[in-house]
Amino acid sequence: MDLLSNKWTFNFLLCLCLIGVGCTSVEKKIYVHLNYTVPCVRLLNATHQIGCQSSLSGDVGVLHVLESEENLDFVLRTGLHPPYMVILEHQLFTRSIMMKLNNGSSRVAGVAVVAPNANPVEGFSPHNRCPNENTGVYSESYDPALAHCSTTVWNPLGNGLSYEEFDFPIFSLKDDNETRLIRQCYLDHNRVVNGSAPQYPLCAMQLYSHMSAVTNTATCMRRNDINFSITPEYVCDPLGDFNVWATTRPLNNTAKGHKMSESVVIAAARLDSRSFFFDIAPGAQSAASGFITLLAAAHALRNVTQAAPPNRTILYAFFQGETFDYIGSSRMVYDMENEQFVVDLDNVHSLLEVGQVGLRADSQLWLHSDPVSRRNASVDVQVKTLVENVQLAVTALNVSASEPDVSQPLPPSSFQRFLRSRPIPGLVIVDHESSFSNRFYESLYDNAEYLRVSYPQNLTQEEQLQFVTDTAKALAEVATMVARALYKQAGGEQSQLSGISADAQIVTRMLYSFLIQSNNSWLQQMVPADLAGHLKDTATNFYVGVAQQPSEPTHLVQHLLANLTGSVVNVTQQDCQNQRMQESDTESKHMYTYTWVQGPLPPNATERAGYCVRSTVHLSKALSPAFDPLREFTSTDYSTWTESRWKTIKGRVFLVASHELEMVTLGVGVGILLTSLLLTYVLSSKADILFSSQREPTNATY
Numbered sequence: 001m002d003l004l005s006n007k008w009t010f011n012f013l014l015c016l017c018l019i020g021v022g023c024t025s026v027e028k029k030i031y032v033h034l035n036y037t038v039p040c041v042r043l044l045n046a047t048h049q050i051g052c053q054s055s056l057s058g059d060v061g062v063l064h065v066l067e068s069e070e071n072l073d074f075v076l077r078t079g080l081h082p083p084y085m086v087i088l089e090h091q092l093f094t095r096s097i098m099m100k101l102n103n104g105s106s107r108v109a110g111v112a113v114v115a116p117n118a119n120p121v122e123g124f125s126p127h128n129r130c131p132n133e134n135t136g137v138y139s140e141s142y143d144p145a146l147a148h149c150s151t152t153v154w155n156p157l158g159n160g161l162s163y164e165e166f167d168f169p170i171f172s173l174k175d176d177n178e179t180r181l182i183r184q185c186y187l188d189h190n191r192v193v194n195g196s197a198p199q200y201p202l203c204a205m206q207l208y209s210h211m212s213a214v215t216n217t218a219t220c221m222r223r224n225d226i227n228f229s230i231t232p233e234y235v236c237d238p239l240g241d242f243n244v245w246a247t248t249r250p251l252n253n254t255a256k257g258h259k260m261s262e263s264v265v266i267a268a269a270r271l272d273s274r275s276f277f278f279d280i281a282p283g284a285q286s287a288a289s290g291f292i293t294l295l296a297a298a299h300a301l302r303n304v305t306q307a308a309p310p311n312r313t314i315l316y317a318f319f320q321g322e323t324f325d326y327i328g329s330s331r332m333v334y335d336m337e338n339e340q341f342v343v344d345l346d347n348v349h350s351l352l353e354v355g356q357v358g359l360r361a362d363s364q365l366w367l368h369s370d371p372v373s374r375r376n377a378s379v380d381v382q383v384k385t386l387v388e389n390v391q392l393a394v395t396a397l398n399v400s401a402s403e404p405d406v407s408q409p410l411p412p413s414s415f416q417r418f419l420r421s422r423p424i425p426g427l428v429i430v431d432h433e434s435s436f437s438n439r440f441y442e443s444l445y446d447n448a449e450y451l452r453v454s455y456p457q458n459l460t461q462e463e464q465l466q467f468v469t470d471t472a473k474a475l476a477e478v479a480t481m482v483a484r485a486l487y488k489q490a491g492g493e494q495s496q497l498s499g500i501s502a503d504a505q506i507v508t509r510m511l512y513s514f515l516i517q518s519n520n521s522w523l524q525q526m527v528p529a530d531l532a533g534h535l536k537d538t539a540t541n542f543y544v545g546v547a548q549q550p551s552e553p554t555h556l557v558q559h560l561l562a563n564l565t566g567s568v569v570n571v572t573q574q575d576c577q578n579q580r581m582q583e584s585d586t587e588s589k590h591m592y593t594y595t596w597v598q599g600p601l602p603p604n605a606t607e608r609a610g611y612c613v614r615s616t617v618h619l620s621k622a623l624s625p626a627f628d629p630l631r632e633f634t635s636t637d638y639s640t641w642t643e644s645r646w647k648t649i650k651g652r653v654f655l656v657a658s659h660e661l662e663m664v665t666l667g668v669g670v671g672i673l674l675t676s677l678l679l680t681y682v683l684s685s686k687a688d689i690l691f692s693s694q695r696e697p698t699n700a701t702y
Helices: 003-030 069-077 095-103 144-149 179-187 219-226 283-309 327-337 377-393 417-418 460-468 470-489 494-499 502-515 552-565 573-577 660-683
Strands: 033-036 038-040 059-065 084-089 108-115 170-174 202-208 236-238 240-247 265-270 313-317 349-354 363-370 398-403 426-430 567-569 591-599 611-615 618-623 642-644 652-655
Touching: 033 179, 059 108, 059 179, 059 660, 069 095, 084 202, 108 202, 170 179, 179 202, 179 652, 202 236, 219 236, 219 470, 219 642, 240 327, 240 552, 265 283, 265 470, 283 313, 283 349, 283 502, 283 552, 313 327, 313 552, 313 567, 327 363, 327 417, 327 618, 349 377, 349 417, 349 470, 377 426, 377 470, 377 494, 417 426, 417 642, 460 502, 470 502, 502 552, 552 611, 573 591, 573 611
Parallel strands: 059 084, 084 108, 108 170, 265 313, 265 349, 349 426, 363 398
Antiparallel strands: 033 652, 038 170, 059 202, 202 652, 236 642, 240 313, 240 618, 363 426, 567 611, 591 611
C-alpha cells in the first residue's frame, strides 16, 4: 500500500473515531441514565403469567408525579400528552391505584415507585391473603373445610399485587439524587400551573424491561425445546436453587434410600422470600428470623450431640423456593419417596419447623400442628410428646410456648408437603396464633428495620458486627428452646438440657451478615476464597432465582452451617479440596464434606490463615419435580413457576419535543437528504466538464 493510501486510511479511521466520540457525547447530553432501578419481571406457571414488561424497544411516556388517587383522572382521561410515565410515592402504591392504571393502560407507559428510606407506618403486603393455598396439604381430598384459608386468613393485609399481570413496565427507584432530579424535571417542565397545560419540551422517561416468555410455563418450555440454533436462545428458566441439609451423625450420602435402624428428626426452616420487585427480597421476618434461629440451635447442639449422642439423628433442612409452591420441600419429599435422598420417609420420626419467630409479643410463641393427622390416635400421642418436649425446653427461659385451638389448620409451612405424603408427627413454631404478625409479608419493607435490628450511632462496621442487639438476644432464647426440644425429641437425656444454650453473639453476627451486609470480617473467614469476592455491602436478596447455580443465601447458609456444626481438621489444602483426610482415604468423602475456608487475617499479615472444615453439610436439588424428572409443565401437584428471560433492564430521563416539531425536523432532514442526493447526481453527471483539465503534450519542452 502506497503512502497516499495509508494517509487516506488513517484519516478515515480518525473520522470514525471522532464520529463515535461525538455520538457518545451527544447521547450523554440528551439522556440521564438511572443507575438504581429494580424492575418487576414476568413469572409464569402452569395456567398463566404474572408480572410486568415493556415493549421490545422500551416504553416512553411523559412524566407525571401522582399526588393523590383523585389525581388519576389526569392520567387516565384529561391529560393532553399521553401516554404517561407515572411516578408514585410509596404510600400511593396500592392495589386500588395500580389496578386503575392497569385498566387504563393505553394511556399509561409505565410506573416508577419511589421506595422510601424508612418503612411506612401502615402495613403493606403484595402477596396473596392465602399463601400457597393450592399446593399445601389442605384440599378437597384432605379436609376441604380447612382448604383455601376458609377458617384462618393467614395474610389479611395481602393485596395480591405480586400475582397480577401488568401490560407496562414497573420499576422501583431509590429515594436519592436521581429521584430528586426526576421530581425537579417534572416541576420545571410538566406540572400543570393554574389550570394551564404545560408547554413543550416535556420531561419524559423510557423504561426497558422486555420479557421473552409469554402465556404460561408449558408454552415457554416448549419454545425452549424447539431451538435449532447452534447457540439456542431460551426464553424462560424454572425457578429453583439448592436445599442445604446436615445431620448430627454422618450418613453415607452415596447410599440413597432407606437406612435400616435409622430414625431421623427433621428440623426445618425456609431460606427464601420475595417482594413485588425482582432483586429486592429482604425477608427479615418471613425467612431470616426462622433460619437464623435454626442455625443458632444447630450450633448450640454441636458439642452435646458429640459428647452425649441422642438415640435419633437430627437432620437440619433449609428449604429453598418455598414461596413459590414449596419447591424445596416438595423436591426433598419426592426424592425420599423415590430413594434419591440419604434417607426415606420411613426413616422420618417427626418434624419440627421454625417459621416466623422475630416479632413475638410478650415472649409468646405458638406451636401449630395438623388437626387432621391428629385424628389418628398414635400420631396425636406423638404430637403431644413433641409439644411436651418444647414446653419442657422453655424452662428458665424468657419464652412461653402454647398451642392454639386444635381445630385450626397449619399455617403455610414446609411441613405441609410432608403431610401430603403421610401423617408425620410435627409442629410449626411461629410468633402468631392465627394471622401473621408480619405486616410486611413478602414485601420490600420486611427488612432489618422492621425486625428492629439497629445499632447505636457512631459505631464502626466492625463494632456493629459485634454489637448484641435486643433482637439477637430474643432470637437466641428461641434458638435455645428449639435446640433443647430437638435434643429431647431425638432421645437425649433431660439432664443435658440445661447445658444447651444458643450464643447471642453468633446470632447478632448472622443478623448483621444477612440483613445489613454480608461483606464483613466474620463471614470472610468462614467462606472459601472463590466466594469471598461475591460478598456484598448490602442486605442479602432472598429471592430464589432460577435453577442454574446456588444463590448467595444458599452459599452463606451452607458455609455457616458447616462452620457452626462441623470441626476443623488438620489436613493439607490439597487433601481438603480432594475430600479426604489423607491420600489413602477413600471412604470419608461419602460421609463428610471437606471445605477449605479463608480463615482469619492475622495482625500485620498479608495472607489469611486458611483451614479445613469437615462437616456433614450437603446440598440437594431444590428444583420442582414437574421439571426434573417428570417434565409435567401443567402439574397441579408440584410447583411449575418459571422466570422469563430478558436482555436489557434500564431506565433513562430526557426532554421530548412536540410531535409537530419532530415532524418539522424530520421533514427538514428528508429535504436536506434529497437535495444532497440531487446535487451529488448533478455533479457526478457533469464531472467531466466541471473537473476536466487540459493535458500538456508529452513532448513539451522548456
